[in-house]
Amino acid sequence: MLQEQRQYLIQLIERLSAGNAVLALTPAEVAQQLHEWTGIPVEQIMAD
Structure with a gap:
């Protein structure tokens, strides 16, 4: 569960980052x- 939430948040932030340099x-x-x-x-969090 935690792994899924972490992956979702990372992907969300990556998508936001891709659209906005700030x-x-x-x-x-x-x-x-x-x-x-x-x-x-x-x-x-950083451990895979």
Whole structure:
């Protein structure tokens, strides 16, 4: 479940980033934002 949510959020942010340079984020920035929203450790978010 968590993996699916993480993948959905990453894809959503990637799609938004593709359409708007201001929203272009690195994977690390995406992970940090997800950490801030969810409280999940960044290391866990970045782990595949």
